[in-house]
Amino acid sequence: MLSFSTKILQADQSKNYLRTYMAVGGVHGKKKRMLEAGKKKKTKNPNRPTGKHKKTSKRDSTQEGKKSSTSKIKTSSPKPKVSVLGDAKAPGPPWQVMGEKDMKKNVEAERIRRERINLGIDSTSIGKSGMDEQRMKADVSGSNRLISAKDRAMLNWKRFNPLTAPSELVLFGSYLSKQFPPSLGVPEVAFLGRSNVGKSSLLNRLVNKAGGETARVGKTPGATASVNLYALLSASSKGGSGEGKPILGFADLPGFGYAKLSKEIKESVEEAAERYLGRRRELALGILLVDSRRVPSADDRAVLAALFDMGVPIVVVATKSDKLNANEIEPAMKSIREGLGLPDGQPLRVSGVTGEGVRELWRIILDACETRVSELKSAIEEGRDDGGALRILADEDDAADDFYDDYEDENEDEYFEDGEDIAYDQGYDWIQSEGAIGGDDAEGEFYDNFYDNDEAYIDDDDFGVDANRRSNAENEERQRSEKEYMKLKNLKKVAREMEKRGEI
Numbered sequence: 250m251l252s253f254s255t256k257i258l259q260a261d262q263s264k265n266y267l268r269t270y271m272a273v274g275g276v277h278g279k280k281k282r283m284l285e286a287g288k289k290k291k292t293k294n295p296n297r298p299t300g301k302h303k304k305t306s307k308r309d310s311t312q313e314g315k316k317s318s319t320s321k322i323k324t325s326s327p328k329p330k331v332s333v334l335g336d337a338k339a340p341g342p343p344w345q346v347m348g349e350k351d352m353k354k355n356v357e358a359e360r361i362r363r364e365r366i367n368l369g370i371d372s373t374s375i376g377k378s379g380m381d382e383q384r385m386k387a388d389v390s391g392s393n394r395l396i397s398a399k400d401r402a403m404l405n406w407k408r409f410n411p412l413t414a415p416s417e418l419v420l421f422g423s424y425l426s427k428q429f430p431p432s433l434g435v436p437e438v439a440f441l442g443r444s445n446v447g448k449s450s451l452l453n454r455l456v457n458k459a460g461g462e463t464a465r466v467g468k469t470p471g472a473t474a475s476v477n478l479y480a481l482l483s484a485s486s487k488g489g490s491g492e493g494k495p496i497l498g499f500a501d502l503p504g505f506g507y508a509k510l511s512k513e514i515k516e517s518v519e520e521a522a523e524r525y526l527g528r529r530r531e532l533a534l535g536i537l538l539v540d541s542r543r544v545p546s547a548d549d550r551a552v553l554a555a556l557f558d559m560g561v562p563i564v565v566v567a568t569k570s571d572k573l574n575a576n577e578i579e580p581a582m583k584s585i586r587e588g589l590g591l592p593d594g595q596p597l598r599v600s601g602v603t604g605e606g607v608r609e610l611w612r613i614i615l616d617a618c619e620t621r622v623s624e625l626k627s628a629i630e631e632g633r634d635d636g637g638a639l640r641i642l643a644d645e646d647d648a649a650d651d652f653y654d655d656y657e658d659e660n661e662d663e664y665f666e667d668g669e670d671i672a673y674d675q676g677y678d679w680i681q682s683e684g685a686i687g688g689d690d691a692e693g694e695f696y697d698n699f700y701d702n703d704e705a706y707i708d709d710d711d712f713g714v715d716a717n718r719r720s721n722a723e724n725e726e727r728q729r730s731e732k733e734y735m736k737l738k739n740l741k742k743v744a745r746e747m748e749k750r751g752e753i
């Protein structure tokens with residue numbers, strides 16, 4: 250059983266709003282940890298009603314035993330405030346000796362910077378071309394705020410025609426656990442779904458339509474334990490590799506919530522994916538892929554719930570639609586719709602083979618990107634720093650963990666009463682009503698048992714021939730990168746222990 254288990258939050262009848270479905274072991278795992286570790290400072294507010302925010306249901310409690318072996322419950326031992334390895338080099342001390350010439354240069358630079366700040370132009374524009382300055386002035390019109398270079402780039406993002414715009418797809422990088430992908434300065438779309446569901450094939454189909462002859466997305470290197478970020482680059486009609494500007498980003502989160510991996514690797518996968526999903530300002534849409542021919546699994550539901558938890562807009566697509574015949578289509582879609590509590594119109598049927606649904610998916614992607622950019626714009630104009638998203642931040646590091654824990658303790662009422670009341674309503678049944686999925690215990694048990702019986706489902710096409718085609722080199726590369734990661738993680742642990750003992 251995977252650690253991505255779910256929990257239904259109970260409706261608050263008195264205020265007539267309903268709580269969101271929530272992933273345990275996800276970002277909100279911290280809340281669960283707090284509750285379990287008794288960190289909630291009940292003594293602070295003994296009169297606070299206790300029944301109101303009860304977070305368990307009968308069904309959940311029956312599953313707790315199953316979950317406990319895999320959920321990420323951290324100990325409450327004090328954590329070091331700084332991490333020793335992997336930090337960027339500290340800048341030089343402010344009293345560093347400086348020559349007179351450099352000093353004058355700095356004073357002049359500072360004078361210009363302040364002038365620009367007063368004019369509402371970001372200080373980073375110093376030294377850039379007049380053209381850039383013009384653009385930057387335009388960007389901040391109506392707002393006298395400083396905006397970061399990546400936000401500025403995002404605000405300049407333009408919708409493009411994916412069917413005609415020349416483009417090419419490149420793997421920008423694979424990012425493990427604490428590495429956060431660098432910004433491409435364009436909106437991004439995340440692909441999620443169990444292995445073999447057809448993520449790479451759909452991505453291929455999307456970009457091949459977009460750019461004609463593009464590099465094919467192979468099996469991703471280091472796939473299981475990383476966020477693989479692809480950049481769709483604009484290309485001249487002649488082609489040319491890697492020279493275009495990014496026009497869209499695609500993130501493949503292959504192991505998130507699904508991979509059958511060692512506990513430690515799985516935790517790191519979840520950490521990386523959660524951090525990406527919870528913090529990425531560029532993220533415009535999460536695409537959850539489920540196989541047309543099977544009922545969604547508990548993992549699918551948990552991933553969907555996690556996306557909601559993190560405020561990521563979602564579309565669910567049913568892959569390999571070409572494998573269904575005409576009279577199988579409706580019942581198959583109905584079972585997915587009901588299994589995941591989706592609104593009418595979802596899942597969207599897609600096929601990497603026939604290209605069914607590709608146009609429609611592009612429209613959804615581009616609409617989501619536009620929405621994301623305008624969210625960011627209004628956030629900047631209103632002086633908010635959340636990028637306009639209702640994103641809930643994942644922990645940056647141990648120090649941040651402590652900070653948020655303390656913050657939550659201090660602001661307990663605000664945290665539980667305001668933070669969770671946000672319903673990311675895209676019409677999903679389980680947002681509207683807790684009975685939609687598993688609200689009824691008997692029904693929930695039935696689905697769980699049914700879904701968990703994955704072994705009953707064998708797909709000859711996908712698991713037989715194709716699986717054997719995976720190259721040894723690829724597997725070796727995957728194992729190597731996982732090993733490297735574990736080595737680094739162990740080193741960090743040793744360093745932290747040494748630091749605690751005051752040895753470094």
Ligand SMILES: Nc1nc2c(ncn2[C@@H]2O[C@H](COP(=O)(O)OP(=O)(O)OP(=O)(O)O)[C@@H](O)[C@H]2O)c(=O)[nH]1
Nearest residue numbers: 444445446447448449450503569600601602711715
């Ligand atoms: N018939 C059919 N087969 C498909 C389709 N999409 C994917 N497949 C097949 O399903 C298998 C898995 O596809 P991938 O695209 O590699 O799946 P994935 O989700 O990227 O898998 P991982 O990278 O392991 O997570 C391959 O054999 C594909 O040829 C589709 O739309 N129709």
Ligand SMILES: [Mg+2]
Nearest residue numbers: 448449468469
């Ligand atoms: Mg893939």
